[in-house]
Amino acid sequence: MLEIKDLNAWYGESHILHGVDFNVQEGEVVTLLGRNGAGKTTTMKSIMGLVPRREGHVVFKGGETIGMMPNQIARAGIALCPEERGIFGSLSVTENLMLPPIVAPGGLSVDEIYTLFPNLKERARTAHGTRLSGGEQQMLAIGRILRTGAKMLLLDEPTEGLAPVIVQQIGRTIREIKNRGFTVLLVEQNFRFAATVADRHYVMEHGKIIDMIPNEQLEANMDKLHDYLGV
């Protein structure tokens, strides 16, 4: 589904990604683990075309996307839920939800999104998206990309700073959309959470992938993982 080879990215003069290699198969949930500053967000942005300069290969459904604009990449069927959530304060909750254009058939309906996130339905009339609590904003940020029909979702730390009940709700959502055939690339700091949803884990350090651990071998590799993540 998504094949990344020798991906390099820069912000101005700083070279952040140094040849990132990994792949995500259709229907998989794959995580990117790594310490702060390892380059996880930069990887997500590079896939989406949101960094000032990138080189290498990002092949999606067999097609090279490295030369494409972010809007073309989105239209190809990749959707990003950004780390900072990206809820728009000048848009109402409903406007935020309806903002991303439909790029393919097969997205969730608004009712299905409300079923996954009942809070959103209650807050639908809120005039400014940024008035929502952090958890509600995260639900909105995930919900709005489920509508678009994009089947490859990039979720950047969706559980960061959220209460345990909401983390569980997001975990349920990720399993639910996996069952529906979506493919997910998930950035996580919390590998206990990652273990409850993912098939495989890639570990990132200093702008490179340094290891891959299938979820069923996670327990066996706990020591190594603690070492990588410094926890």
Added chain:
Amino acid sequence: MIMIFGIPGPLLFGQLLLGLINGAFYAMLSLGLAVIFGMLNIINFAHGALFMMGAFAAWMLLNYFDIGYFPALILAPLLVGAFGIFLEKTIISRLYKLDHLYGLLLTFGLSLVIEGLFRNGYGSSGMPYRIPSLLQGATDLGFMFMPNYRGWVVLAAFVVCTATWLIIEKTSLGATLRAATENAPLVQAFGVNVPRLITLTYGGGIALAAFAGVLAAPIYSVNPNMGSNFINTVFAVVVIGGMGSILGSIVTGFGLGVVEGLTKVFYPQASATVVFVVMVIVLLTRPRGLFGKAA
């Protein structure tokens, strides 16, 4: 004769109407500036010159092609808007990554070039544009005679401003515009062709200025300086209303026109400066403008 605060009623209402007319132009021009500033992050100093081009387009359509006022009201904004799109695509779009100042200097230069070209071609004495026969004459409102054309200008400006506001605040296109104003890269990453949206926004803002130019043609003489005469006050309106605020530019535009008109009645000496006095007071008390949002 009715006297109000010691002023003859007809004089007061006459100046109020003149104020509303000027206010209508302030509102349409500052509205376009606000929309353009929000999306392009550029202070479009060429706005006055493009307003002037709208009036000239109407004059040319009439004198060269025998196309009258009402078709010109549609055609001139389309033609000048297309010219705006050309400017945006070829020149202005190169500056988006730079400071506001560069856009201001560039568009200031553009306005000098455009006005200079028209001065070369048509001189600066101004050319008359007849009021269309449908809108000639005046209506007795009881308390004053209102020239029909002036009433039409206020009405048309009000309708166009309200429609623009509704599009921006109530439609999905407007939501996309507002979102792109906040965070353009993310909107583009959702699949919206933001560069094209920016180009069309510039074209739309320019079309609005040209529409105002056509409305202005029968009132002021059609001359190359007609935009610069307005633009200083319009920038004061933008600052007072709050840079980039849509509602702010409409309300402040009409409001300041009226304030100016009333000043002409009660203290004529200050009528040319009152807007700038208001600007100073607003800047001192609310630096973000009356309708500006906190950063």
